[in-house]
Amino acid sequence: MTLAAVQLDTVTSTEPVTAQSFRTDVLRHLKYTLGTDPGHAQLTDWRMALAHTVRDRIVDPWFASTRATYAGQAKRVYYLSMEFLIGRLLEDAIVNLGLMDVADVAMADLGLSLADVVVDEPDAALGNGGLGRLAACFLESLSTIGCPAMGYGIRYEHGLFKQSFDRGRQVEAPEDWLQRPHAWEFERPEAAFQIGFGGTVAEAGGRSTWSPAEAVIAEAFDTPIIGWKGRWANTLRLWSARPMNLFDLDRFNRGEYAGAAADEAAARTISRVLYPDDTTHDGKRLRLKQEYFFTAASLRDALRRFDSEYDDLSLLPHKVAFQLNDTHPAIAGPELVRLLHDDRGMPLDDAIATARACLSYTNHTLLPEALERWSEGLMNDLLPRHMQLIERIDAVHAAAHPSRNVTLRGGGDVLMGPLAFTMAHKVNGVSALHTDLMKETVFADLHRLHPERIVNQTNGVTPRRWLLSANPRLSTLITDAIGDGWIDDLEQLARLEPMADDAGFRAAYADAKHEKKAELAGFMATARGVEMDPAAMFDVQIKRIHEYKRQHLNILETIALWQAIRDDPHATWTPRVKIFSGKAAPGYFFAKQIIHLINSVARVVNADPVTAGLLTVAYPANYNVSLAERLIPAADLSEQVSTAGKEASGTGNMKFALNGALTVGTLDGANVEIRERVGAENFFLFGMTADEVVARRDVPGHAGKAIEADPRLARALQAIDEGTFSDGDQGVFSDITRNIRGTDHFLVASDFTDYWRAQREIDAAYRDRDAWTRMAVLNTARSGWFSSDRTIRGYMADIWHAVPVGRGAHRDA
Ligand code: F58
Numbered sequence: 001m002t003l004a005a006v007q008l009d010t011v012t013s014t015e016p017v018t019a020q021s022f023r024t025d026v027l028r029h030l031k032y033t034l035g036t037d038p039g040h041a042q043l044t045d046w047r048m049a050l051a052h053t054v055r056d057r058i059v060d061p062w063f064a065s066t067r068a069t070y071a072g073q074a075k076r077v078y079y080l081s082m083e084f085l086i087g088r089l090l091e092d093a094i095v096n097l098g099l100m101d102v103a104d105v106a107m108a109d110l111g112l113s114l115a116d117v118v119v120d121e122p123d124a125a126l127g128n129g130g131l132g133r134l135a136a137c138f139l140e141s142l143s144t145i146g147c148p149a150m151g152y153g154i155r156y157e158h159g160l161f162k163q164s165f166d167r168g169r170q171v172e173a174p175e176d177w178l179q180r181p182h183a184w185e186f187e188r189p190e191a192a193f194q195i196g197f198g199g200t201v202a203e204a205g206g207r208s209t210w211s212p213a214e215a216v217i218a219e220a221f222d223t224p225i226i227g228w229k230g231r232w233a234n235t236l237r238l239w240s241a242r243p244m245n246l247f248d249l250d251r252f253n254r255g256e257y258a259g260a261a262a263d264e265a266a267a268r269t270i271s272r273v274l275y276p277d278d279t280t281h282d283g284k285r286l287r288l289k290q291e292y293f294f295t296a297a298s299l300r301d302a303l304r305r306f307d308s309e310y311d312d313l314s315l316l317p318h319k320v321a322f323q324l325n326d327t328h329p330a331i332a333g334p335e336l337v338r339l340l341h342d343d344r345g346m347p348l349d350d351a352i353a354t355a356r357a358c359l360s361y362t363n364h365t366l367l368p369e370a371l372e373r374w375s376e377g378l379m380n381d382l383l384p385r386h387m388q389l390i391e392r393i394d395a396v397h398a399a400a401h402p403s404r405n406v407t408l409r410g411g412g413d414v415l416m417g418p419l420a421f422t423m424a425h426k427v428n429g430v431s432a433l434h435t436d437l438m439k440e441t442v443f444a445d446l447h448r449l450h451p452e453r454i455v456n457q458t459n460g461v462t463p464r465r466w467l468l469s470a471n472p473r474l475s476t477l478i479t480d481a482i483g484d485g486w487i488d489d490l491e492q493l494a495r496l497e498p499m500a501d502d503a504g505f506r507a508a509y510a511d512a513k514h515e516k517k518a519e520l521a522g523f524m525a526t527a528r529g530v531e532m533d534p535a536a537m538f539d540v541q542i543k544r545i546h547e548y549k550r551q552h553l554n555i556l557e558t559i560a561l562w563q564a565i566r567d568d569p570h571a572t573w574t575p576r577v578k579i580f581s582g583k584a585a586p587g588y589f590f591a592k593q594i595i596h597l598i599n600s601v602a603r604v605v606n607a608d609p610v611t612a613g614l615l616t617v618a619y620p621a622n623y624n625v626s627l628a629e630r631l632i633p634a635a636d637l638s639e640q641v642s643t644a645g646k647e648a649s650g651t652g653n654m655k656f657a658l659n660g661a662l663t664v665g666t667l668d669g670a671n672v673e674i675r676e677r678v679g680a681e682n683f684f685l686f687g688m689t690a691d692e693v694v695a696r697r698d699v700p701g702h703a704g705k706a707i708e709a710d711p712r713l714a715r716a717l718q719a720i721d722e723g724t725f726s727d728g729d730q731g732v733f734s735d736i737t738r739n740i741r742g743t744d745h746f747l748v749a750s751d752f753t754d755y756w757r758a759q760r761e762i763d764a765a766y767r768d769r770d771a772w773t774r775m776a777v778l779n780t781a782r783s784g785w786f787s788s789d790r791t792i793r794g795y796m797a798d799i800w801h802a803v804p805v806g807r808g809a810h811r812d813a
Helices: 003-010 019-032 043-071 090-096 100-109 114-118 130-145 249-253 262-269 285-309 313-319 332-343 348-358 376-382 384-400 416-422 432-440 444-449 463-469 472-482 490-501 503-528 551-567 589-606 625-634 652-658 671-678 690-697 702-709 711-721 734-741 748-767 769-781 788-800
Strands: 076-080 084-087 124-126 149-154 162-166 169-173 186-197 200-204 207-211 214-226 233-243 320-325 359-362 373-375 413-415 426-429 454-456 537-542 576-581 615-618 637-640 662-665
Touching: 019 043, 019 100, 043 090, 043 100, 043 114, 043 214, 043 233, 076 130, 076 285, 076 788, 084 130, 084 233, 084 625, 090 100, 090 114, 090 130, 090 214, 090 463, 100 114, 130 149, 130 214, 130 233, 130 320, 130 463, 130 788, 149 285, 169 589, 186 233, 186 285, 200 384, 207 332, 207 384, 214 285, 233 262, 233 285, 285 313, 285 320, 285 332, 285 376, 313 320, 313 348, 320 332, 320 348, 320 788, 332 348, 332 359, 332 384, 332 416, 348 359, 348 384, 373 376, 376 384, 376 413, 384 416, 413 416, 416 444, 426 432, 426 788, 432 444, 432 454, 432 671, 463 472, 463 625, 463 652, 472 490, 472 503, 490 503, 490 769, 490 788, 503 625, 503 769, 537 625, 537 748, 551 576, 551 589, 551 615, 551 711, 551 734, 551 748, 576 625, 589 615, 589 734, 625 652, 637 652, 652 662, 652 671, 652 769, 662 671, 662 748, 662 769, 702 711, 702 734, 702 748, 711 734, 711 748, 734 748, 748 769
Parallel strands: 076 149, 076 320, 149 233, 320 359, 359 426, 426 454, 537 576, 537 637, 576 615, 637 662
Antiparallel strands: 084 124, 162 169, 186 214, 200 207, 214 233, 373 413
């Protein structure tokens, strides 16, 4: 046994933990790690001491997982993603290690509330929305399942901007999660790679050699991700950019103080900030640099690990799977070919085939404006050898498929979707509908050539975070009813179904929902200054602000409802709180106008004594993972109202259904599958289908006709135009109303009437609260399929051909 092995095995943090021993550990870390004492410690010191105590119990399972992977010569999955929207990690880790009760008591003994301490942790917002959050859920599921895996991404200094409102308008401020201490990262200076850009390609002896003009160092920072019951832990490895040379002393000595640090600043810019674009790209050179930077570092790191175990490159596809999370890491195709062909001398055709056998690609959008393309000029400039290889890959593909129409280049651009498709052995969509549409639209030609390549993997969410941890009261109720097997086998929730008919269970379920609503109301009153009555229906739409997601359809219906209540305040109304939350890309003017409109409507409606108690509009600023964890368990109604065919899947829709919110939604993305599972009678459907949407756009004047046919819609639009929500100022929201009256690409007008109908049915349904609760119970009971564990098992079986090593690996190690 080596010395290292002896040391590892003698460190045992698997002894049973008691509140007493836990408390001792927290105090030890407070003193020896944080250098302070209970008399002086601030909340952040306590949080750090707690996090270190928890981390101590992660390290052994983490090491054991790595050892088991090596020992089993297991295939490793590498999840390449520009975004990991992980949020806070402390509570997740405590929950997964089964330490909730112990930590609660230990902190209480120290005079602190665990809940207060955990919310001190910065919310790591290293992602924009669903794509990034999906990556975070996947990491947790990979660890829970015990699949050897690593997440690779960028360690952004600044995550997604902080949002506040100034007179209802979105204001952005830089996010600074790294400025505040956290305990999860391990810096790995030994895992560093030089990443080049630009320069020239030389040919000699049939071999091409790329000599980059500039280079930066990618340095690794590791965060362990612990799975359920602490049985397995994988790593999230994020790359930080630093310069080759820290400082130009010559320039400094010449008095060029700023210039002396210029290289350093330029290098660090690469990992400085997350691009806040939701769907469009402004073709920034920096973005392409970021993409190549983290992809190249990740591939080299994975190959280095492979080389340490094997000396036969033909084994690569059997030992390594790279999943490309959208096209952001699509340069992995040519880069892997370059590493195999240029650097290791593998014949080009073999290199392409080997790379393809290792790579697979997930598509998350069909919106044409969101499909990445890079100008050939930029590619030539930054990645000249890759540009040559893309041409070769294109030529090889063309030769093999003479009937093809598609090319990897078009209009002077490299098309990253077709490139990713061509270099992947599997391409997946994220819901059944989305996958079908992919086959019919963006990848129709490639699908014809490669009919086996496109597969579906409907998204999922981790139940540990989105039910167990976010909704402890409901979780306890479920566990009391069916045991705790559901936590890592979510289909077991089906056993709740009979309890939908048990009045006692329904009452307890309704109490759990009410408790979460009251908790949210308390938070909103103190933190956001909005009064919400927990007896009212909480109607929630939370997601990025985008025309296709149609927050403007929701606010128009809100206006129409407000007007209807004012017309007849004594009629039977169902009190509602309409809650919106979400950020708009800073450059997306229309989306920012929608935010301004919602806040303006809120200001007017909330001040109206006639509708008080019947209608409230709330828009908590700075939507993030932590806010989602508060809002979702408190929701009665989940708004999933995108124009059919536009939302690839959605994952918020799954979190809501799991927590017993009923959906009002279109037949879009995963809504279709949610409705199939929970039952049409427990889902409020409205709107046109994806096919109808396409047909309606061809009807001349479709928006005008819809408005003419619906006086409520006409009146709501008119109120906006007349300045009802802008102190009489008439032009403020004209971009929105003009759009809805005009092209209305997202069919807000055409879907309004049916949306109104569905909403009034919802009002009536909510008045029979017990029947509503029954539907809510059935939503929870039938949402088991939407676990990200199921999704990951699907990827493992159909795409990666990976098997779990994990279950109990640590315990058995
Ligand atoms: C989202 N995409 C889809 N993209 O919109 C959503 O339907 C799906 O559920 C989710 O992915 C997971 O599959 C998404 O979040 C982005 O945020 C990109 C960020 C980078 C720029 C382009 C959009």
